[in-house]
Amino acid sequence: MTPNSMPMRRRLVSYAHFMHCQWLNLLRVPAYSIPTLLFPIMFYAFFGILMNPGAASYLLATFATFGVLGAALFAFGVGIATERAQGWYTLIRATPAPLPGIVIGKWFGAALFSSVIVVSMCAIAAFLGDVRLEQVQWWGLLAVLIAGTLPFCLLGLGLGLMLSPNAAPAVINIVYLPMAFLSGLWVPVSQFPGWLQALAPWLPPYHLAELALHVIGARAGDPWVNVLALLMFSLAFSVLVMIGWRRMLAMTK
């Protein structure tokens, strides 16, 4: 008998199990679930609703981008670094598990967290900030932000494959917070000094925030430039993932 790859039905069932387990895993790690959910929502409530009520809809787009960025980076980066050190992937690789199952499961967990963040912020914006959007805009904002996590999932994956579990949270915070600030997620880029404004388009969160601003009607230009930029970043981070993967295989003894 020639060993076959897993039949599609069983593959889908195993994907569903991975998705379920990844969601539970993220939910049960307070170091992930509490700051990931609480900080962006809290920051938006303070800075977007209480301190800048006039900019509540603009800041909804940028703070929601900040929220999904963290959910993706930490789920992949810290999660994978920790599980790699636990030997989880060594065990999984000794089974017929389809490798995409691990990534899909992780993405699902991050996407679910991202959805909770975005929906909570939208609720705060609508009920406390008096933000009024069309129904299609609310749904559009959620869809764009979830789909737009792709490059950040890949960046997290690449870092998670390379970093130790002790180094991962520190390195990811060093990447996450300055990148969020410099991309204009807390303060609009237009308020930066000129030289700093020129830096923002070289950072991926800037493009996701621009897309979110398009959805809520705060931008008028061509959104495809931002889509293309996010795809280019995804491609670049895929190279990082491949390097990390090869490095992990080389370190298996």
Next chain:
Amino acid sequence: MHEPLIRIDNVTHHYGKKPALDSVSFEMQSGQVTALLGPNGAGKSTLIHLLLGLIPVQSGEIEVMGHSPSAASRAGQWGAMLQSSGVQDTLTVIELLYLFASLYPQPASIDALIEQARLEGLERTRFERLSGGQKQRVMFALALVGQPRLLILDEPTTGLDPAARRGLWDVISQRRSEGVSVLLCTHYLDEAEKLADKVVVLNHGRVLAEGSSDSIKARVPTTQILARSRLDQASLLGLPAVQSVAQRDQRVLVLTSNAAATLRAWLDADAELDELEVKGADLESAFLNLTQDANATELSS
């Protein structure tokens, strides 16, 4: 002769310039328990990782059930319990079992597995909250969940209490009687002696000896003499053919390459020699003898 279940042919593996395996060849027959023995750094883990397809073969050939390791892995024909592996420890026992069951074409009954691995009452407990022995039993259950034809067990009883250890031996013996083959990597030589049909001794990446535990023991011309004696250790070491002396409660254990010569001289020197017991080498002394000889040869060369 049946087609071997595992065929390892002239496998050499290096980490950088450091050799981990050097021209290793052996076969494992279907339905047998094969024990892989060797001191730390002998190359056992490297060999297991090669067999599981976790690292690529650099030189030589490995076939598992007639396929390359990676193809056999995709087919889910083995269950593995590895020292170097772990699980997502926030998941509960039952969540882990169902996740793994979803990966195999014909998974075992989860209830039966829980009973076999003595995990009753722990189903809803997170892995991180289990004791060391309970974790080992979960890892064992995960290795069994796909009803594999081949079990690859790396130090399966480390951290288990004696009762759990014997329970696991029973499950291994039961699986063997059902036709499952087992590759058992262990430091417990009594475990290998009790369970294995065949023993492969590795040292410094080479196969030092291979065969039944009786044939391995027979290769070592060592006899154990246990006795109560008034002679001190230095005097005992001075007796003909004595290789080593150790205290065993009230008696001394003397290993000798010529029991008759040692005993004649010992009786001459100590008229009060008492509680005498003479027996052949066990697997542990044979293993130590083999690996120490190999180390000495390597040093001298």
